Amino acid sequence: MANPEAEKRKKLGRILAIAFVAVLAMGAGPGLLLINPDPESADATFTFLGLPKVYAWGLLCYAAEVAIVVTAYFKVWRDDDDQEVKS
């Protein structure tokens, strides 16, 4: 019989993996076109709250990636199999 705790962890792991890929696609993939200013356009705005828009977008995506990794660290990644080797 499947361990419900393990199943729950697996499910959360899948959700986090999908979220991570989505953040990458938004940050470093086609999603960046949503915020990327056109360098040829005279009306383009290049800053947001004083920071370059692309840099601010990078910081936001970094924060999202860190949130996912930290959640995975506490909720998904296992370390209960350890049989430590003495050096």
Next chain:
Amino acid sequence: MDTLGSVPYYVVAGYMLLLLGLGIAGWRKSVNNEEDYYLAGRGQGWIVSSLTIMATFFSSFALLGAPGMVYRDGVVFALFSLNVPLSGAAVYFFGSKIRRIGQARGYVTPGDMVSDYYGSPVALRLLVALVGLLYTIPYVVMQIQAGGILSQQLFPGENSYEIGAVVLAIITMAYIMIGGMRSVAWTDVVQGILLMGGMLVGGAAVVAVLGGPVEFFNKVAELPAKSLSVPGTSGFWSPGMLLTVCLIGSIGSLVQPAQWMRFYAAKSTKTLKRSALIFAVVLTGCFLFGVMLVGLGGQVLYPIVDGAGDYYRSASGALLPNPAVGTKPGGFNDIMLVVLKNHLPELLGGLGALVASLIMVAIMAAAMSTADSNLHAMSAVVTRDIYDRFIRPTAGENERTWVGRAIISIVTIASLGLVIVANRSETNPLGMIVILGLFAIAFSSQLLPMTFDMLYLRKGTKQGAIAGMVTGLAIVFFISPFMPEMGEGLGGIRTAMLGMIDKGSWGVIGNVVVFVVVSALTQPLKPEDVAEFSRLADGE
């Protein structure tokens, strides 16, 4: 370096003595067997593991190439940095399973695991060893060369290039030979701290030079439009390129032999779990809050456009840095050194000279930490995967360890000779090595499909793995400049491929397709062997 006085001499001398001391300490703690020499007895804790994995991940690129990339292309680098958290997560995803299996079965090299799982003691072992060598050789040569270049900057004078290269190579060789993995990892701890400190202090220094954060970003906002948007000044960083570099390139460099051996060497899964978290959070922060600021501040201090708003270009049309930074396209990489040399002593006086010298030693540390890990991994690959299997299968552990040491000394001296000859040569004997270096991650990425299959899917066959690897490597060679006639002969296909997505990704795509198709058509691995491997990988 006139603006820094004699401070760099003392800082470099202190650093080198510290490394030698750590090398000797590693040797005193060592046990005379192969597992201890190559994997530090599989007992590395989380502080050593995380810092040695991070220090190995970043070469001199972190403090020379990366600020140079920001200086040339602008803020797009912030999005390139998003690859680092994925690499961090891969430390856990690949590393924890590799460690469990490696510990249970006594593996030392990647070839040990791959050849055992797929039942291919000759073909796959040799292919994996080939990939390892294609990755490690150029990295060793290029890091020794970086030592020479840095020495020229720190101590201008006759023969300073040669002296710098010799000192870096000999000291690195000495501590690897005497202490093996333990010395390499312990020195990596110092080098990793220096490397990350150098990135962050460099960024803070440039912000201070420009009058604080508000003034800094006000000036950055006035940079040319291309510096503030994607695909950057050079036009290279399209979304397709950025995404594939982040997805494939980042984890491709984590399955190269030196990193794989660090997974084997970790004491526990908890060690790698913590290392993954530190890697993802801290290292990316160093890029976004250190390197980025150096490059952007560099553009403010040394504009890459002239008074009329035109970019500086060479006769062939290539982008050039500000003439005060350099006169060749590669001069962009000097921006960190130029900013430190010209502005830090002015800002902080005597303390500025010390901080600038420490950051320059951090650059040396970045080069040494990559050179030592790769030299050490290369000796393991040649000894275990070639000498022990095909030249002297009867060799004992002691003999193999000494052969490994001999390989380290031969490769170091040969690389050093090449670097010195190249510096005095009219031709460019390092040209092919540099090209290999640019394609190193593309080569190591070809290990990804079989690694993923072995650790997670377990559907592939021996024939599928071999055919996939050969296809992937062939595609990477095809798009590299090694076979220019073939690339040109196909109507510019090669150039188009290189401009669309990351070069290693083309190889991985071909590799995966062939791996899947051939595996579907050939005999599966024995179910009981796969089940046993699964049990070990999953820690059940």
